[in-house]
Amino acid sequence: MVTNRRKFLKQLAAASAMSAAASMFPGIVFAEEQLEGLPKGLINWKKAPCRFCGVGCGLLIGLSDGKAVAVKGDPKSTVNKGLCCVKGYHSVMAMYGKDRLTRPLIRENGKLVETSMEKALDLVAGKMQEVINTHGKDAVSMYGSGQWTIPDGYVASKFMKGAIGTNNLEANARLCMASAVTGFISSFGLDEPMGCYEDIDHADVFVLWGNNMAEMHPVLFSRLLDQRLKRPDVKIIDLATRTTRTSVAADRSILFKPQGDLAIANAICYELVENNWIDKGFIEKHCSFKEGKTNIGYGLEDKFKFSDKAGTITFEDFKTFLQDYRPDKVEAVSGVSARDIKYLASLFGDPNKKVTSFWCMGANQHTRGTWINNLIYNIHLMVGKISTPGNSPFSLTGQPSACGTVREVGTLTHKLPHGVVANEKDRKMAAEIWKVPVERIPYKPSYHTVEMFRALDRGDIRFMWIQVTNPMVTMPKLNRYRDAVQKDDRFIVVSDIYPTPTTDIADVILPSAMWVEREGMFGNSERRTQHFEQMLDAPGEAMSDTWQIIEVARRMGFNELFPWSKEDHIEEIWKEYARFHEGKKHGMAPYEALKQAPGLQWPFVEGKETKWRFHAKYDPACEGNSFDFYGKPDRKAWIWARPYEAPPEIPDTEFPFWLNTGRVLEHWHTGSMTRRISVLHQAMPRSYVEINPEDAKSMGIKNGDQVRLVSRRGKIELPASVHERGQPTKGQVFVPFFDESLLINDLTLDAFCPISKQPDYKKCAVKLEKVNVIN
Amino acid sequence: MPIKSYLVFPHEGQQKALEAALELLPSCEVIPAQNKDIFVLVTDTSDQKEEEDILNQIHSIESLDHLTLVSGFKESHPS
Ligand code: SF4
Numbered sequence: 001m002v003t004n005r006r007k008f009l010k011q012l013a014a015a016s017a018m019s020a021a022a023s024m025f026p027g028i029v030f031a032e033e034q035l036e037g038l039p040k041g042l043i044n045w046k047k048a049p050c051r052f053c054g055v056g057c058g059l060l061i062g063l064s065d066g067k068a069v070a071v072k073g074d075p076k077s078t079v080n081k082g083l084c085c086v087k088g089y090h091s092v093m094a095m096y097g098k099d100r101l102t103r104p105l106i107r108e109n110g111k112l113v114e115t116s117m118e119k120a121l122d123l124v125a126g127k128m129q130e131v132i133n134t135h136g137k138d139a140v141s142m143y144g145s146g147q148w149t150i151p152d153g154y155v156a157s158k159f160m161k162g163a164i165g166t167n168n169l170e171a172n173a174r175l176c177m178a179s180a181v182t183g184f185i186s187s188f189g190l191d192e193p194m195g196c197y198e199d200i201d202h203a204d205v206f207v208l209w210g211n212n213m214a215e216m217h218p219v220l221f222s223r224l225l226d227q228r229l230k231r232p233d234v235k236i237i238d239l240a241t242r243t244t245r246t247s248v249a250a251d252r253s254i255l256f257k258p259q260g261d262l263a264i265a266n267a268i269c270y271e272l273v274e275n276n277w278i279d280k281g282f283i284e285k286h287c288s289f290k291e292g293k294t295n296i297g298y299g300l301e302d303k304f305k306f307s308d309k310a311g312t313i314t315f316e317d318f319k320t321f322l323q324d325y326r327p328d329k330v331e332a333v334s335g336v337s338a339r340d341i342k343y344l345a346s347l348f349g350d351p352n353k354k355v356t357s358f359w360c361m362g363a364n365q366h367t368r369g370t371w372i373n374n375l376i377y378n379i380h381l382m383v384g385k386i387s388t389p390g391n392s393p394f395s396l397t398g399q400p401s402a403c404g405t406v407r408e409v410g411t412l413t414h415k416l417p418h419g420v421v422a423n424e425k426d427r428k429m430a431a432e433i434w435k436v437p438v439e440r441i442p443y444k445p446s447y448h449t450v451e452m453f454r455a456l457d458r459g460d461i462r463f464m465w466i467q468v469t470n471p472m473v474t475m476p477k478l479n480r481y482r483d484a485v486q487k488d489d490r491f492i493v494v495s496d497i498y499p500t501p502t503t504d505i506a507d508v509i510l511p512s513a514m515w516v517e518r519e520g521m522f523g524n525s526e527r528r529t530q531h532f533e534q535m536l537d538a539p540g541e542a543m544s545d546t547w548q549i550i551e552v553a554r555r556m557g558f559n560e561l562f563p564w565s566k567e568d569h570i571e572e573i574w575k576e577y578a579r580f581h582e583g584k585k586h587g588m589a590p591y592e593a594l595k596q597a598p599g600l601q602w603p604f605v606e607g608k609e610t611k612w613r614f615h616a617k618y619d620p621a622c623e624g625n626s627f628d629f630y631g632k633p634d635r636k637a638w639i640w641a642r643p644y645e646a647p648p649e650i651p652d653t654e655f656p657f658w659l660n661t662g663r664v665l666e667h668w669h670t671g672s673m674t675r676r677i678s679v680l681h682q683a684m685p686r687s688y689v690e691i692n693p694e695d696a697k698s699m700g701i702k703n704g705d706q707v708r709l710v711s712r713r714g715k716i717e718l719p720a721s722v723h724e725r726g727q728p729t730k731g732q733v734f735v736p737f738f739d740e741s742l743l744i745n746d747l748t749l750d751a752f753c754p755i756s757k758q759p760d761y762k763k764c765a766v767k768l769e770k771v772n773v774i775n
Numbered sequence: 776m777p778i779k780s781y782l783v784f785p786h787e788g789q790q791k792a793l794e795a796a797l798e799l800l801p802s803c804e805v806i807p808a809q810n811k812d813i814f815v816l817v818t819d820t821s822d823q824k825e826e827e828d829i830l831n832q833i834h835s836i837e838s839l840d841h842l843t844l845v846s847g848f849k850e851s852h853p854s
Pocket of ligand 1: 052087
C-alpha cells in the first residue's frame with residue numbers, strides 16, 4: 001500500500017512538472033507512458049495564490065483527510081505556468097507549526113493568560129471605546145499589512161475611516177511599496193504597473209535595479225532565464241550594490257555605490273539625449289517636463305512635514321539639468337564607470353530592443369525613493385519604451401497583497417478605497433457607499449507608519465491594533481519604538497498566527513485564521529486579483545482578521561455598517577468594494593469570475609482583462625489610437641528633473657561601513673512562518689553578516705567568526721559570512737532581517753523619503769568589530 | 776520522505792551529458808522531453824539530508840544551466 005501510494009505520488013510529481021513544461025513550451029512532448037495509469041482521487045486539489053511573495057504564483061493545494069498535504073504550481077496560472085519556488089512548495093507547512101496560536105490571550109498582572117474569543121473581543125472593543133472617550137478618536141490606530149487579504153483591508157478602512165472617523169490606519173506596505181506608489185502617481189497620476197508579466201516573454205533586455213530577483217522573485221527570475229535559453233540574444237543586466245545569485249546568473253553585473261542609482265539614471269538620460277537615441281515624436285506628443293523641490297530632508301525629526309510642488313519646465317531645461325550627469329562626471333558618486341553607463345544607455349537606446357526594467361526594495365527603501373522611481377520612468381519615456389509588450393518599467397511588489405489590499409483598497413492614512421481623503425469627491429463616494437455622513441471621514445491624513453509609532457511613543461496615540469505584521473522586528477530604529485509600545489497607558493492588540501516579538505508586547509493576542517483556513521483574495525504585482533476559498537478549518541478559536549474586525553465594530557455599535565453573515569461576507573464585501581472601482585480605468589472582475597479563474601487582471605472591462613495600460617491597442621480606457629496617459633490632467637506622462645542628493649548618514653571614520661539589510665530566499669520577511677518550516681529553518685537557521693572578502697581579510701575576519709556591528713542606535717553580534725551566498729562591495733555589509741533573535745533593525749535609521757514616507761533600510765553607517773572569543 | 780519534481784535546463788548542446796550525469800545519481804528519475812532540450816526530474820529521498828546531498832550533487836554538474844522546482848509531496852503529514 002505504502003509503495004503504491006509512493007509510486008502514485010511520484011507519478012503525480014512528474015505529471016505536475018510535465019504540465020508546467022507544457023505551459024512554458026507549448027507543443028512540448030513527453031513519452032506517453034509517463035502519463036498513463038495515473039490514479040485519481042486520493043488528493044483533492046484546489047487553487048490558491050501563494051501565501052508568500054508578491055509574484056503571486058497560482059498554486060494547487062493538495063487536500064486529504066481535512067489537511068493540506070501537498071502543493072504544486074498551477075499550470076493554468078499565467079503567473080508561474082506551473083512553477084513554484086521553495087517557499088511556495090512548503091507554504092502549507094506554515095499552517096502546522098507546533099506553537100500555532102489557537103486561543104486568545106490577555107495580559108493580566110504582566111502575564112498572558114488564556115481567555116475565550118468572546119471575552120477577548122469584548123475587551124478590545126471596550127478598550128478602544130474607552131481610549132476614544134478619554135483621548136479622542138485620533139488616539140486609536142490600526143496597523144495592518146500587505147499580507148492582509150483584500151476583505152481584511154476593506155473592512156479595516158471602513159471601520160477606521162467610515163465608522164470611527166479617524167485616518168489612523170496604516171499598513172506595513174508603507175515600509176516596502178510607498179515609494180512605488182508616489183513614483184507612479186507623480187509620473188502617471190495612477191498607481192500600479194502599466195505592464196504585466198507577459199512582458200517577460202517579449203523583452204530583449206532586462207535591467208534589474210537593485211533587485212535580487214533570483215532570491216526575492218524566484219519564479220519570475222526562472223521565467224527570465226527560460227527566455228534567455230529560448231532566445232539567446234536576451235540579456236539580463238544586474239545593477240546592484242552587492243553581488244548576489246542574481247548577479248552570477250546575469251549577463252552583466254554592474255555594481256554601484258549606495259544612492260548612486262540616482263546619478264546613474266540621470267546619466268543614462270544624458271547619454272540618450274547626447275546620442276540622439278530619444279524618441280522625439282513620443283516625447284513631444286506624450287510627455288511633459290516637471291521639476292520639484294530639492295534638498296527635501298530625511299524625516300528624521302518628529303512631526304516632519306513635506307509636500308512636493310510640481311513646476312513645469314521645458315525639454316531644453318531638462319537637457320540643461322542633465323549636463324551635471326555626463327557619465328564621466330558621475331563615476332565618483334555612482335562608482336560605475338562611464339563605459340558601463342554608456343553601455344546601459346545603448347541598450348535602452350537601441351531601437352531594435354525591447355527593454356523591461358524591474359525593481360523592488362532597492363529603489364523603494366530609499367530616502368529618495370520617489371525620485372529613483374521617477375528617474376527609471378524617465379529613461380523609458382525618453383525612448384518611448386513603455387506600455388507595449390516587452391517595453392515595461394515594472395515595479396515589483398514584495399508582499400502577496402501589497403497591491404491588492406494596501407494600494408488598491410487604500411489602507412493608508414491618506415487613502416480611501418477610491419482616491420484620497422483630501423479630495424471631497426472621493427470622500428463623498430466613500431460616504432455614499434458606506435452609508436455614513438461625509439463629515440465623519442476626516443479630510444486630513446494623520447500619521448504615516450514611522451510617525452504613527454512616534455505618536456505612540458509621545459502618547460498622542462494610546463491604542464494600536466496590529467494585524468498580520470511584526471513591527472517589533474521590522475521597524476527601523478527599533479529601540480525607540482520597542483520602548484514606545486511598552487510605555488504605561490498604551491494598549492496593544494495583536495492578531496497573528498504564531499508568537500512573535502510583537503505578540504510579546506501585546507495586551508491582547510487574537511489568534512488568526514491563516515490563508516486557506518478562510519476565504520479571501522490577494523492582488524499581486526501585475527494587477528491580478530486572485531481568489532481562494534476556505535479549504536480547511538482554522539485551529540481552535542482562530543478567526544479570520546476580517547471577521548475579528550467585524551466583531552469588534554459590531555460591539556462598538558456599528559452593526560449596520562457590517563451587516564453580512566459569516567457565510568457570505570467575503571462575497572458581499574467584494575461586491576461593495578468593487579463599486580469604488582467601477583469603470584474602464586480600474587474595473588474589478590466580478591466575484592463569480594474570480595472564483596473560477598486562477599486570477600484576473602484589472603482593469604477588467606466587459607469580461608476582458610487589460611494587460612497593458614495607457615495604449616489604445618490594449619487599454620479600453622484610452623482615447624485616440626496610440627498612447628494616452630489618462631492619469632494626468634494633461635493626458636501626458638511626466639518626466640521629472642530629480643537630482644542626486646546624498647543620504648542622511650554616510651560612513652565616516654567612526655562608523656566606516658554601509659549597512660544594507662534585506663531578505664533571503666528561504667525566509668518570508670521576519671521568518672515567523674518560514675522559521676517554523678523545518679526544511680527552510682534548517683537551510684537558513686540564523687542570521688549573519690556578509691562582509692566583502694577584502695575587508696574581512698584586512699580585519700582578520702574569517703567565515704563564521706563572531707563579529708559585532710555597531711551603529712549610532714544599537715549593536716548586535718552575529719557570525720561573519722565571507723565568500724558565501726552574497727558579497728557586498730568593499731566598505732559595505734549586508735544583514736538579513738528574518739531572525740528575531742538578531743534584530744538588525746536596532747541599528748537601522750528611521751530616515752524616509754519625504755514624499756512617500758517610506759524608510760530607507762538599505763543605507764546607514766556602522767562599524768564592524770571582531771569579537772574576541774575567550775576560551 | 777520527500778518527493779519533488781523539477782524542470783531541468785541544460786547548457787546549450789549539453790542535454791545528453793546532463794541526462795547521463797543525472798541518471799548516475801541515486802533517488803533520481805529523469806524524464807526527457809522528446810522535442811525540447813529540457814528534462815523533468817523527480818527526486819525520491821528518504822529524508823531531508825539525503826535530498827540536500829542530491830541537490831548539491833545536481834548543482835555541481837557542469838552541463839546544468841539551472842533547475843526549477845515544480846511540486847513536492849511528503850509521505851508523512853508535516854505536523
Ligand atoms: S515566487 Fe513567490 S509567489 Fe511564487 S511560489 Fe515563490 S514565494 Fe510563492
